[in-house]
Amino acid sequence: xxxxxxxxxxxxxxxxxxxxxxxxxxxxxxxxxxxxxxxxxxxxxxxxxxxxxxxxxxxxxxxxxxxxxxxxxxxxxxxxxxxxxxxxxxxxxxxxxxxxxxxxxxxxxxxxxxxxxxxxxxxxxxxxxxxxxxxxxxxxxxxxxxxxxxxxxxxxxxxxxxxxxxxxxxxxxxxxxxxxxxxxxxxxxxxxxxxxxxxxxxxxxxxxxxxxxxxxxxxxxxxxxxxxxxxx
Numbered sequence: 001x002x003x004x005x006x007x008x009x010x011x012x013x014x015x016x017x018x019x020x021x022x023x024x025x026x027x028x029x030x031x032x033x034x035x036x037x038x039x040x041x042x043x044x045x046x047x048x049x050x051x052x053x054x055x056x057x058x059x060x061x062x063x064x065x066x067x068x069x070x071x072x073x074x075x076x077x078x079x080x081x082x083x084x085x086x087x088x089x090x091x092x093x094x095x096x097x098x099x100x101x102x103x104x105x106x107x108x109x110x111x112x113x114x115x116x117x118x119x120x121x122x123x124x125x126x127x128x129x130x131x132x133x134x135x136x137x138x139x140x141x142x143x144x145x146x147x148x149x150x151x152x153x154x155x156x157x158x159x160x161x162x163x164x165x166x167x168x169x170x171x172x173x174x175x176x177x178x179x180x181x182x183x184x185x186x187x188x189x190x191x192x193x194x195x196x197x198x199x200x201x202x203x204x205x206x207x208x209x210x211x212x213x214x215x216x217x218x219x220x221x222x223x224x225x226x227x228x229x230x231x232x
Contacts, residue, residue, distance in 0.1 A: 039072075039073050039074065040073050040074075041073060041074040041077070043073050044070045044071070044072075044073030044074035044077050044080065045070070045074070045077065047066050047067070047069055047070035047073065047080070048066075048067065048070045048077055048079055048080040048083065050066050051063045051064075051066035051067040051070060051080065051083055051084075051087075052083060054066060055083055055086070055087060058090075060087040060088075060090045060091050061087075061091060063083060063084075063087040064084050064087035064088055064091065067080040067081070067083050067084035067087065068084060071084070078104065078107075078108055078111060078114075081100070081104050082101075082104065082111070082113060082114050082117065084100070085097050085100050085101045085104065085114075085117065086117065088100070089117075089121075094121075094124075097121075098121055101114060101117060101118055101121065102118075105118060112138075112142070112145070115134070115138065116138070116147055116148070116151065118134070119131050119134050119135060119138075119151055120151070122134065123151065123154060123155060123158070126158070128155050128158060128159065131151070131155055132152070132155055135148060135151055135152050135155070139152075143171075143175075144175050144178060145175060146171075146172040146173075146175035146176045146179075147172075149168045149169065149171040149172035149175060150168070150169065150172045152168040152171075153165045153166075153168030153169045153172065156168055176209055177209055177210065177211050177216065179209050180206050180209035180210040180211075180216050180220070181216065183202045183203075183205040183206035183209065184202075184206050184210070184216065184219055184220060184223060186198075186202040187199055187202040187203055187206060187223050187227075188223065190202060191223070191226065191227065191230065196227075196230065199227050199230075200227065203220075203223065203224060203227060206220055206223075207220065
């Protein structure tokens with residue numbers, strides 16, 4: 001059989017399987033065939049996005065497999081590596097997940113999301129003193145990340161220190177309110193661009209995070225009124 005006929009057979013096989021497997025199947029198949037020849041970082045990132053979708057749908061098994069293929073295309077895709085670790089965690093493969101997380105932290109110790117997930121591991125294993133010490137290190141450099149305060153509150157809850165938990169969660173709430181600024185700015189931008197559907201989406205997010213009083217609340221109410229007038 002000639003080389004041209006071989007290629008046609010392979011392509012036909014890919015198309016046949018892709019129709020059955022859907023978009024994720026297409027990406028995985030592309031990853032397999034491209035991986036036979038050379039690495040493709042762009043494909044790796046697309047696979048990661050597909051894995052992120054599976055993770056959001058709580059299909060952790062699919063997310064783990066897709067992320068593994070993404071890493072075959074780009075070993076420096078640390079987002080995919082962490083997503084694989086998180087997927088393994090929810091698949092109850094705790095030991096494997098922690099080993100991979102510790103390896104990731106050795107490679108990129110500055111990866112905040114990975115450090116916070118390590119603290120989650122410590123809390124899960126009831127190593128509260130270790131977790132608390134690590135959180136204090138995080139707070140020394142970053143007081144605006146609500147996740148740090150939330151984890152601190154979680155430790156206080158485990159220790160039945162409810163007053164400290166309340167204080168930590170209130171700090172988390174204050175940090176979260178800063179996120180409202182982003183959604184309010186996005187609302188204004190989509191208004192300028194005339195995208196009404198996007199305006200409403202950003203307003204919904206801003207309503208959740210905006211404090212009940214203060215400048216941000218006034219801005220939110222102003223943008224809501226402007227959006228209503230645009231609809232009219």
